[in-house]
Amino acid sequence: MAPNRSHSCPGPMPTLEVYVPLLPLIKSSKLPDLNVISPATVQMLLDGSFNDVLHGFHFIDCRFDHEFVGGTLQGAKSLMLPQDVEAEFFHPKAYLTSKRTALILFCEYSAQRAPKMYRFSPPPPSMTTLDRARHIRNLDRRLHADKYPTLHYPELYVIDGGYKHCFESHQGVCAPPASYVAMDHPDHVEACKKALSGLRSSWKKLRTPSKASPKWC
Template identity: 40%
Template sequence: MVRRRDAFDVRRGLFSGKRSADVNLTESPIHAVKKSKDVTGIAPKSHERYTNGIISTVETLESGNGMIADGSSKYTLPKMPGKHSDLTAISPEILADVIHGCFNDVIGDVTIIDCRYPYEFEGGHIRGAVNCYTKDDVNSLLQKPVADDKRHVLIFHCEFSSERGPKMYRFLRAQDRMLNSDSYPRLNFPEVYLLHGGYKAFFNKYQGLCDPISYKPMLHENHVADLRHFRVKSKSWTGEDGNQKTSRRHRSRLGRYLSL
């Protein structure tokens, strides 16, 4: 079975020089590589080796054998089925094990990326997490030096990991592909996960791993003005992705808050 996540990664990398509106997301990435010989300007023999190398990597990624996004090795953390089939999810239990150091022998660095708004983050977050809720935050992360000899794992989440976290995950992967378009399939961060159920699910089970031990929801009655401000600043992450649908109840509550 072809994994949608890898197909998405590959297509974004292959078409990194085009506007997103020009990308044919239904085209096989292998066909895209073969067609690319018309525009690469690479000498025929060199291009053939280059093309064959990419095709081999694409086939490895699409084989469904659990390889991370650069095809170099398998995922370190145990995965679980999630609501976003194109993203790799882990459970709150696995994240708790990560925090407790259970994977220190195979992981060099871990960054937990909390995509909620600052007032939510300050009201309680997972121990050691960083607040990252805008595109600029993601681009800043990608500019930081990454040690080649260490496996640096990223774990994204938001309140429920239903919209803001997944969207930030996808944006980082697309930007990472573009930054490394000249050395495909290399990535700064090839191993990325989404925390299933988000902060709410984690807090319900591991309050002792949260700092402070508290949970402030996005739709908090004391932060209506903050919600309006940060939604504008982050260019309204929620609801922009056509692959995600906000629940009718959530839209109704959100509308009431933003109308105040």
């Protein structure tokens, strides 16, 4: 008897919803993998231009304490360590509105600290230890490992040029009185060294495998 070679037709393949950021993006050759917004969009956020599409937004200042005290954006939260961000935003109460809440990160230039806090996933072992860390996106992906591409915080952004760019081009977005203190300001050398050491230590702890599965809720 000839073998039965008939096959049942599979059902339609599920389609993944295409994510479209709610805020207007700009192209960044330095950060091509991130959602980057301009200082002008920061001004529009503060003016309420996106109140109809967002439940709310948070400016996350990833700079060191002496920089934050020396000037920041209106309403910004000083969260320079990864565990600070996790404690602030990764808990059940925050999840109630997280889908439409924008997390907007920045550092002095948005070149190192803010992008590091943002990035999508842990890099391969071949990359340098400086870049091997878990970030907001990676944590969110881990929490939804069986529900890709679901995220608690799909609206995640970095400000182009960081606080320095905002201060120079749109001082109205800065908390009054608008001011700016650089990370390497000569009056804060020791504070900078201490903060940098603490930041490196925090990322190093995240790179160290834990025997127990973390509880993020």
